[in-house]
Amino acid sequence: MKAEEIKKSLEGKGAVMEVGSPNDGFAKFFTGKSWLASLSKDKDIPVYNVTFENGAHTHWHIHHGTSQVLIVESGKGYLQYEGKxxxxxxxxxxxxxxxxxxxxHGAAPGCNFQHISLSKEGEGVSNEWLEAVDEKEFEKL
Known part of the structure; x- marks a missing residue:
């Protein structure tokens, strides 16, 4: 699906933020296609709008040295902590x-999804990208 089709689909469900550009820099850490739009120029606390196509989601990952805040804008998604x-x-x-x-975290099967993501950047802060989510488990959702 193209960004414009995703945007049109989500706008009908209340989305107001831009879809952005293909999230090619992080594509290897996602299952499915996603788009990224920077909403802030603050280098210490960047703010991004992340758009997920139908069923797209991140791999398992850990934020070291910072929390991450997600503000759900449109669609339906999931968040899972290990062991929960x-x-x-x-x-x-x-x-x-x-x-x-x-x-x-990411879109539910059969749904597009958008969230705003905020997390601190800088010294002592990093993301550790891990294995993909088990697709058989994801499909059960």
């Missing part, structure tokens, strides 16, 4: 993912 059941994400939900917690 996935939680459904709906527009208006705000979640804070603590530092050092293994997790993944």
């Amino acid at each position: 059941e996935p939680q459904v994400l709906h527009p208006g939900d705000v979640v804070t993912i603590p530092p050092e917690v293994k997790h993944w």
Whole structure:
């Protein structure tokens, strides 16, 4: 699906943020296609709009030295912490993912999804990208 088709689909469900450019720099850490739009020029706390196509999601990952805040804008998605059941994400939900917690997030099967992502950058802060989410488990959602 192209960015314009995703945008049109999500606008009908209340999306207001731009879809952005293909998220090619992080594509190897995602299953499915995603787009990224920078919403802030602040180098210490960057703010991004992340758009996921139908069923696209991140691999498991850990944020070291910072938490991550997700503000759900449109569509339906999931967030799962290692060892816990996935939680459904709906527009208006705000979640804070603590530092050092293994997790993944993204669009639900059959749904496009957008969230704003905020996390600190700088010295002592990094993302550790891990294995892909088990697709058989994901398809059960």
